[in-house]
Amino acid sequence: MNTLFDLLLKPFQSLHPLWGLMWISALAGVMMILVFKKTSNQQAISSLRRKMGSRALGMLLFLESPPTVLKLAFNLIVDNFIYLWHLLKPMLIITIPFIIIAAQLDARYSRVPLNAGNLSTVTVLWENSIPENETGEPETGTLASPIVTIADSLEQSFSFYGENGLFSYSSMGLKLGSAGSSGSIQIRGAEKSGLIQALLRPWNSNAEGEVLSIHSHIEEINYVILGGRWGWFTVFLVFSSLWAIVGAVVFKVKV
Amino acid sequence: MKRREFLKKAALTPAALAALSAGCGKTTGQSGKRMIVLAVDGMDPNLLASFMERGLMPNTSRLKEMGSFNKLGTSNPPQSPVAWSNFITGAPPPVHGIFDFIHRDPATMRPFLSISEVSPPDSTLNLGKLRLPLSGGGVNLLRRGTPFWNALLEKGIPVTMVKLPVDFPPPPSDSNGLFLSGLGTPDVRGSQGSFTFFTDDPRSISDNTGGGVVIPVRDYGDGCYTCRVDGPENSLIEGNPTMSVEVKAWVDRESKAVRIDMGDASVVIGEKQWTPWMHFSFPALGPLSTVHAIGRFYLKEITPKLKLYLTPLNIDPENPALPISSPDWYSRDLAEDAGPFYTQGFPEDTKALSRGIFDDDDYLSQADLVLEERMSLFHSVLSKYREGLMFFYFTSLDLNVHMFYRSMDPASPLYGTTDPKFAGVIADLYSRIDIAVGEAMELLDDRTEIILLSDHGFAPFRRSFNLNTFLAAEGFADISSPYERNNDMYACLDWSKTGAYGLGLNGLYINQAGREKNGVVTLADKRNLMENLKSSLEGAVDPLTGEKPIKNLFILEDTYPGYAMPPWAPDMLVGYAHGYRASWETTLGAFPEDVISDNMDPWSGTHCISPDVCPGSLVTSLKNIPVNPTLTEMGSLINAVLLEEDV
Known part of the structure; x- marks a missing residue:
């Protein structure tokens, strides 16, 4: 999955992250509307929508007859439930890629790169015991504080400044950030490997040896669009929706 | 619209939005004059001249050579709120209504801050314990008069006023006028800056810690201290309970570091280190209403005892709980660009130094952060x-000279106990301001002018004058409860036998019948009493030095003839002589034993004295400036340049 997204984002590597984010959002919007078309009963939806339109019109025409209006309203409510039933299957199918795409975008576009001057804090959770003599200098970046050891909970924490988007401290098996270009995955922690981790939390690398997990507090990005500050998820939601509407018009999808 | 056209437009949408996101600088296309005003609170002309002569301020010297360098007449009294109000309105205190940091309501005799007030809502909807405001209420600026820049805005000339003193809350504005309030802006608790100090050292815990609170904390053996940070009062709940958040401090005494956890945020600092700004959220009404604030922790000491300092909780410029900028997005824009910053009017924590929470090194490290942050802004x-x-205000010089005047004043009672390594602190500050001057000068061209000005200068504060004690000793006030003489707000006074009282740093008031709550002096006797006070105070002599502590006693109606005085105005202003100032105790109505005593507070420089003793400074690229310029005239001068009128 990481490789697929790396390929998709290759043309945007040298551009501002917003470009890559909008490209994936647009692609996701169009793909999702096509998946919707394939997995939904388009004929039934079309016929139901016509039926619902006629019932609404009927309510307007027979306003002087409350029993008729009530009957039509009841039918309309039933139609709505049927409509939701028709949506259920494609929506369930779309949810899976949606979550995976969202995880990929979160890993790539949600955090400020670890550049010099950006202070971050990391907490390492050890599995059985805290190894002794784990000090030393990080390979990339600078320690900004001494290491705090909390013996009872097997935790060690420290603050650091990254360097060129990276912070690495090999004695703790720690490598954070991304030295790659715009849109590459920003590693911000580690955990024991597994399919769920690989698919849903691609921002974590594999925790090795005695390390149970690593969590870092890296500042979130806000994108400036039209004078407002947008989180990556808002950008994704708005742009994928916009392109889904475009796709629905172009490919004549009944939604 | 045809489908092809529609698709083309839709495809272009991200590009258009991205282009917009890059932001377009405000370019008006005007070709008129430009003016940069660097306002440096407390820049003293004598020190400035000396530092220029020593070559410490090359840019300012260059500016002087291009234009001129003058002493700048200050306000009376020469206090920053008064002086900057003179600057803003081009008028004296009777017009703008600011006479001191502190005024009093004569009807209740309660003191209040002179710059702004918070008024409760006129009506509320009560739902159980909920108190939902329906109308009225808010924060009001108490400064009156018309700001000089209104004339510029009316002509469509853009105005940017950053950290503008005595402008909280700022007036409504469109994007042609950008305002960020400075001096007078409170912290999120509504005070002028109240620190919090967490410690398990009982010796640090005192009930008498003005300027902040000391909170005892304990480690129950797991290395974790639970610290409760109090925020503002919750006016939406009956009884206005204080909102608070919990912060956990995990200490590692071996590595001398602490991890501070608050919600999702976590940061580690070692001894003598500062955290970055941390964001505090106080839910006032669940998720519906949250008060945002920012604060920084400083680990003063970890062994043998924990001493963890938290700055006053500042209004978050990205989510301001009170209006600190106009338009309201301006503070957010600045924070996005320059990072979060101190929004309170007095950022340097002089109180923490005065109360011994900070030592000189701690204080300077905090002052350094403030100046660095101000430079980024x-x-x-x-x-x-x-x-x-463009007006930009620097406060660092004023507050740091207040605290470190002792380092360059051999006559200061604290000179001997101040580490000689701090002797160059003030010179260093001046030279850092000079860097800003140099950066502004890079914009100088044939249509751009620069004014570097200050509101007042400085003098040493060696001896404290207990004005109220003097009044009692000379029979102008009567002490009926001597055991209460050290309590504030005239607790020891018999008002029926009191003719005059001092309040604030320079104010002297007649206990006037019909105006004061317990007034006894009739209007017919008032003038005579003021004359007596003038001769008595101007004749006072310090028995230790043989000097006269009071240079001038100004009777307000003589100093500002023809003006109607508001009821909160003092009747007289005490103009202290070089080396003297009102004691801290006397400013809030206490009566210490001695009339004059050594000032043992690190707050060792002052300007709350006679205005002729501490004029401000004016260095400008302008060649034609008024003879004996005053701060009050500067607004007209700026307008004349920008409106291209005759100066």
């Missing part, structure tokens, strides 16, 4: 400046 504002007026 300055760079951000300067880089976006295109047209019209």
Whole structure:
């Protein structure tokens, strides 16, 4: 999955992250509307929508007859439930890629790169015991504080400044950030490997040896669009929706 | 619209939005004059001249050579709120109504801050314990008069005023006028800056810690201290309970570091280190209403006892709980660009130093953060400046000279106990301001002028004058409860036998019948009493030095003839002589034993004295400036340049 997204984002590597984010959002919007078309009963939806339109019109025409209006309203409510039933299957199918795409975008576009001057804090959770003599200098970046050891909970924490988007401290098996270009995955922690981790939390690398997990507090990005500050998820939601509407018009999808 | 056209437009949408996101600088296309005003609170002309002569201020010297360097007449009294109000309105205190940091309501005799007030809502909807405001209420600026820049805005000339003193809350404005309030802006608790100090050292815990609170905390053996940080009062709940958040401090005494956890945020600092700004959220009404604030922790000491300092909780410029900028997005824009910053009016924590929470090194490290942050803000504002007026205010020099005057004054009672390594602190500050001057000068061209000005200068504060004690000793006030003489707000006074009282740093009031709550002096006797006070105070002599502590006693109706005085105005202003100032105790109505005593507070420099003793400074690229210029005239001068009128 990481490789697929790396390929998709290759043309945007040298551009501002917003470009890559909008490209994936647009692609996701169009793909999702096509998946919707394939997995939904388009004929039934079309016929139901016509039926619902006629019932609404009927309510307007027979306003002087409350029993008729009530009957039509009841039918309309039933139609709505049927409509939701028709949506259920494609929506369930779309949810899976949606979550995976969202995880990929979160890993790539949600955090400020670890550049010099950006202070971050990391907490390492050890599995059985805290190894002794784990000090030393990080390979990339600078320690900004001494290491705090909390013996009872097997935790060690420290603050650091990254360097060129990276912070690495090999004695703790720690490598954070991304030295790659715009849109590459920003590693911000580690955990024991597994399919769920690989698919849903691609921002974590594999925790090795005695390390149970690593969590870092890296500042979130806000994108400036039209004078407002947008989180990556808002950008994704708005742009994928916009392109889904475009796709629905172009490919004549009944939604 | 045809499908093809529609698709083309839709495809272009991200590109268009991205282009917009890059932001377009405000370019008005005007070709008129530009003016940069660097306002440096407390820049003293004598020190400035000396530092220029020593070559410490090359840029300011260059500016002087291009234009001129003068002493700048200050306000009376020469206190910053008064002086900057003179500057803003081009008028004296009777017009703008600011006479001191503190005024009093004569009807209740309660003191209040002179710059702004918070008024409760006129009506509320009560739902159980909920108190939902329906109308009225808010924060009001108490400064009156018309700001000089209104004339510029009316002509369409852009105005940017950053950290503008005595302008909280700022007036409504469109994007042609950008305002960020400075001096007078409270912290999120509504005070002028109240620190919190967490410690398990009982010796640090005192009930008498003005300027902040000391909170005892304990480690129950797991290395974790639970610290409760109090925020503002919750006016939406009956009884206005204080909102608070819990912060956990995990200490590692071996590595001498602490991890501070608050919600999702976590940061580690070692001894003598500062955290970055941390964001505090106080839910006032669940998720519906949250008060945002920012604060920084400082680990003063970890062994043998924990001493963890938290700055006053500042209004978050990105989510301001009170209006600190106009338009309201301006503070957010600045914070996005330059990072979060101190929004309170007095950022340097002089109280923490005065109360011994900070030592000189701690204080200077905090002052250094403030100045660095202010410089970042300055760079951000300067880089976006295109047209019209740009005003930028620096507070560091004033507050740091207040605290470190002792380091260069051999006659200070604290000179001997101040580490000689701090002797160069003030010179260093001046030279850092000079860097900002140099950066502004890079924009100088045939249509751009620069004014570097200050509201007042400085003098040593060696001896404290207990004005109220003097009044009692000379029979102008009567002490009926001597055991209460050290309590504030005239607790020991018999008002029926009191003719005059001092309040604030320079104010002297007649206990006037019909105006004061317990007034006894009739209008017919008032003038005579003021004359007696003048001769008595101007004749006072310090028995230790043989000097006269009071240079001038100004009777307000003589100093500002023809003006109607508001009821909160003092009747007289005490103009202290070089080396003297009102004691801290006397400013809030206490009566210490001695009339004059040594000032043992690190607050060792002052300007709350006779205005002729501490004029401000004016260095400008302008060649034609008024003879004996005053701060009050500066607004007219700026307008004349920008409106291209005759100076």
